[in-house]
């Protein structure tokens with residue numbers, strides 16, 4: 001069952017007044033809220049909470065003349081796993097990277113629209129980009145531990161941001177983060193060995209532990225299992241389901257089975273458009289848009 005109007009009418013009215021003008025010009029209420037009439041939005045009767053974790057409206061990204069994201073509006077709910085899916089080049093990573101301003105340094109990239117974290121526009125000129133990345137962590141496609149010890153990989157962020165007071169507290173953060181990433185038992189006797197000595201799957205869990213150590217609210221994952229074997233993939237997927245108890249997760253995946261296993265909702269992208277969004281089962285099993293149907297049936301990929 002679908003509702004082609006919007007899944008969050010009530011939220012829009014409530015939040016539009018709290019989102020600040022990103023460029024410091026004009027009345028925030030004058031923002032075009034969305035062009036999402038073209039996005040199929042599946043009804044989700046269970047969803048009643050008006051408190052969104054993230055809110056994006058009419059987001060456009062240009063790389064020079066390449067219009068990579070075309071007016072995307074989607075919400076991210078607290079403690080959900082939202083999967084961004086779609087064929088190669090449709091803009092999943094670009095959109096993900098916009099959520100914590102990772103595209104800022106990309107030459108030629110221009111980002112327009114509104115992206116808010118708990119009602120605050122993260123592109124506001126007064127919003128500290130370091131704070132954005134602290135509150136919204138990122139796990140990359142390929143494991144990328146720092147060329148430092150396991151301990152230092154985790155301790156680096158909390159130390160840099162002054163999140164801990166003294167060695168004892170830092171030790172606790174390191175242990176807790178590794179435990180929450182399901183890695184402590186495997187590495188507790190080699191904390192001062194290089195992180196790069198670990199297996200690929202362990203390295204990815206180390207990167208997740210590194211993200212957790214900063215106590216983010218949202219964790220972005222860009223195809224976190226794409227370089228891993230099935231056993232490591234399974235471990236990371238179980239970890240994602242555990243993480244959503246404490247964090248909100250937005251994950252890019254090509255893998256429909258993975259989306260079904262780990263995500264609560266799917267946002268399906270095609271050539272820079274968000275064409276369909278809703279509960280995972282609804283989008284994958286009962287797609288309404290022809291483009292989504294073709295993708296889930298394996299005709300485009």
Ligand SMILES: Nc1ncnc2c1ncn2[C@@H]1O[C@H](COP(=O)(O)OP(=O)(O)OP(=O)(O)O)[C@@H](O)[C@H]1O
Nearest residue numbers: 063066068086087088089090091092093094095106
């Ligand atoms: N740094 C960049 N500079 C210029 N163009 C870029 C850059 N990153 C992405 N693009 C372009 O933006 C469009 C969307 O790319 P993006 O990587 O976001 O897609 P994707 O859906 O994540 O693809 P994939 O699944 O293959 O990773 C493509 O046309 C791509 O060439």
